[in-house]
Each structure stands twice: as structure tokens, then as C-alpha cells.
Amino acid sequence: MGSNISKTSIYSDIRRILQSARTRVYDAVNSEMVYAYWHIGKRIVEEEQGGAERAKYGKRQIEQLSKQLTVEFGKGLSVRNLRNMRSFYQTFPIRNALRTELNWTHYRCLIRIEEKKARQWYVEEAIAQNWSARALERQV
16 A cells, blocks of 8 residues: 555656646746747837838838748737737837736736826736736726
8 A cells, every 4th residue: 555655646746746847838938928029019119110211111011021920930920919019019118027927918908008007007916916817808
């Protein structure tokens, strides 16, 4: 019977180790994607601010960019998502102020909140209350 207890114990330990590793990997990937989307938004804004002539070209440029990127990287880079990334950078212009506790879906919800103080309150509450993106959406 002692061997069953140790087998159960080793199974539980290994299961916990694997679950913990998966969570850390998910969190790391999520953080990197949030940073990537922020940088994409920054690059789009920098390009659009290059001058009045470019601003007219900007709309077509995002559409063309979306087509090219979608071919290589898949549907996550639609015109709508590229515009969300642009808004993300404009709403959260300081990269180091981004919170790793929040994922892209949280940020997509937060960029729709126009008032800066209200948005910051939701950021803090989402983190403190460990709200899922869906819970944040309901609260907003």
C-alpha cells in the first residue's frame, strides 16, 4: 500500500509542476503578444504622423498591411485588429506602464473607455479583483 501512496504523490507533484509550467508559458506568451501589439500600434501611428499626404494614404496602407500580414501570419491581423493596436498605443503610450496581469482582450475593452481616470480605475480593479476579460467587459 505504501507504493500506491508514493505513486499518487509523485503523480500529484508532476501534475502540479506541469500545470504551473503551462500557466507560466501562457502568461509569458500573452505578455509578449501584448507588447508586440503595442509596438505594432506605435509603428502604425509613427507612419500615419509622417505628414498630411501620408494620412490620406494611411487608410489604404492599413488595409494593404492587413492583407500582406494575414497571408503570412493568419487572421489575427485584420484591419480592425490593426486599428485596435493603433488605438492601444494611443491610449497607453508608455510601454513600461502596461500591466502583465492583463491580456489583449482586457486591453481591447479598456481602450474603449474614453475617460482616463475611469480607465485607470478599471485597470486597477481588474487586477485587484482578478477579473477575466469577460468580467471586465460586464463591469464596464
